[in-house]
Amino acid sequence: MTAAVSPGLPAKMHALVAEFVATPGAVEAAVAEFGSPAHLVFPQVFAENLARLRGQLAARVAEFRICYAHKVNQSRAFVVAAHAAGVGIDVASRAELDSATAAGFTPDRIEVTGPKGEALLRELVGTGVTINVDNLWELERVAALAPPGRPVPVLVRVSGFAGTPVSRFGVPLHRVDAALTLLAGARERIDFRGFAFHLDSGEPAERVRAVESCLVLTERAYAAGLSPSVLNIGGGFRQVFTADATAFDAYVHALRESLLGRGEPMTWGGNTFGFQLENGAVHGTPVFHKYANTVDAERMLAELLDTGLDSHGGRALAQVASENLLQVWLEPGKALVDHAGITVARVEFVKETADGSTVVNVDLSRDTVTPADQEVMVDPILVPAAAPVAGANRGAVGVFVAGRLCLERDLITNHKVWLPRCPVPGDLIVFPNTGAYHMDLSAARASMHALPPKVAVTQRSGTFRVCRDGDYRHEVA
Template identity: 30%
Template sequence: MGLTGADTPAGTGTEPPEGYADTVAAPVPAHRDPWEQGILGDPRILGDIAFAVGGPFHLMYPPRVAANIREFQEVFTRSGVTGAVYYGKKANKAACVARACATAGAGIDIASTGELVAALSQGVTGPELMVTGPEKSGELHWLAARHGCLIAVDSLGELERLAALDIPVRILLRALPAASASRFGMTDGELDRAVAAAAEFPSISLEGFSFHLSGYDAEPRAELAGQLLRRCLAARTQGHPATTVSIGGGFGVDYVSAADWSDFRARVNRRWFHSGRTFESYYPYAFPEPGPAMLAAILHSDDLAGRLRRSGTTLAIEPGRALLDRAGSTVFRVQGAKTRHEHGRPYRILTVDGSSLSLSEQWFGSEYLPDPVLWPEGPGTPTPTVVGAATCLESDMLSWRRIPLPRPAADGDLLVYPNTAGYQMDSNESPFHELPLPPKVVLSETPDGRYRWALDHPCR
């Protein structure tokens, strides 16, 4: 059922009831790259993929990953800073992303033997891998050391276990940020003892220090990087190379326009959501200095770039989501719909052929807000719509918000959720109800501007 006007209940022809306008959810359209416009404007390719796959699927466009890597690298070049980009692999499992890293000159941040092997299989070499995570397994230590990976050490005990391998090991020491309640990293006193202990182990090469901070602020990262830079200088006086500081990830992504995001935040209320659902927080979907611009702000703060240059120190970063910005989308097929009424207004509940586990913002207790695109696009009556999964769980909703779709969705239509490559797709997926996991479909562009597709494959 559609709506006859922005603020009028469909088909009533009367004035809306008091407070009715509060039930009209603001649209939150996503930024759209040319490749996405091309796919949505193609009359066949999405339908052909959906027919061939027979269920939901994820689209991946590797050239965008390579472009994002280059933008970070260009910031380092303009700043005159030696930089190293490591892709946070946990953000997406696609083999095509690891291959894009190999071809674009980026390393990969991994935390398991599976991730290590997957990165190697796509051409990323051992010295280009950084191994992170707490109290890593002996198997991971051994394999990483054999391949010459850089290992971020999380504790004194882990350092001792690496030394016991009695093979050359390159390490960073991970710092616990001051006043942090994190379970990761070492205190100042533990770092002091680890630096001294590393000097006693001939197989250990202490190459620097690392940290991770939550949130998306540039200044605290620059401040802590400066502190670890001073630690590098002190470690050099004890005979350690100590030429690298890694500041982790947390580089924001700009999903939607600032105006649309401001309108959403100003007007959002529980009447916009199915069953009055509320959320305590959302990702900052409009980000003023995203990705590379945030890196530039970090380097500018407190003359960090100048201090790195003068000391001959490399700054390493480990972005995940930011390297996947606009590099993929997730597609579901509409299986059916029903109409419900709330606050004097009708809205539709769609069921699609997948699960919210393939749209994983709910793992933060939140909702993925960039509007999905209804395909095929066409004229119609604006229709508020929520989206549920094809499971028997009441809570399995892809979109609780009554999204203002441009027309009523019909069985067989596709919903394309934009910009889902960074953490939304595959982080939480499981074969619930024995449903198959959605495959990843890799897109490539031909010289004449057409798009082709193939399934992502670890051996491709």
């Protein structure tokens, strides 16, 4: 069905990625060599993102460390790029640790986060990596396992800050005294480096409250005879998906109208995306609200570092950290791979359903391009086949994109997206900005489909080069 008005959700794209997608034959050549579907990663974009965050820190604090959160993407190219840039890495499993060491990371540049069992703790103790302990049991086990005279570097993650939703991670604030007592009694076994936190929320006020709480705990640690030197503010820095906030708002308005029966239907199967319909009105916050964000990670970090802390006479966070000789650590993942990955799939067929909807089936599953149950609210990009089918519809058309599994839920877009024409078999569909969790978090081999390969894309002297992600080698520009 062609809409009289075609609301769109244009995706923000890095200039390098946009140039690659727009280069005639570039996407098709990558798929021809490595197969469809495929995940394409851009380590040069990763490096630019990293440089921008590093610049904000360098301008404000005396000492800092960035640890790339490996869990955001399994790509080797990103890990190699992080190593080449001289930063640290945050790993959350034995396999991620192996990935980091294979790329050249030494123990002093590795931090291990997340919940850790007995077996992993036994492997970590004595290696020199920094263990970011999640709970008192982990801290007790590290103290018991650590050899005397070779203290294990440890950060203590805390949680339970005022105005912040309860978290299953971290030592609750009311249990920190027990941690300090344990740390004070285990100085020969544990090198306590400081406190850490990680918030899922991107709300600045929540992060500021967490920082102030950690500074109070740091003073308590000093009083207990400890010498913390690190304030770890975690990750969770936001991404910017949309290229046009006004267009995003217009799409959401049209979607809300459609839920009320006004205008063209825009959702599959009556999906309301978290909106609630009551008394002829639409209420609530949609599940895709993060896609409305317009504040990028660089600005978010700068504003956080410049925030005046009421508990410290209004002095900026960065100033307080420097005055107290605290290194500021952070663990960005999404922020570093933002706009550094795309996913490509080939159109297999197009069909009309019983309600008149147009469904475009691609050789990809929802779980290999969408994190968990989220709805990705930016438009895919149509890359026409080299020899388009004669008579193909050239007008903008609203479609749903469906996956290849024999499951009703395998819809890649539960919201209608408008493409410049109706796709035909052989066309390629590019899903923008899939580097952060989209590629790996929910990926499964349902129906025995192989996982899409990862392909690294770089540009040198105006020419694009592609290689298997595992074969990527950093080159000095």
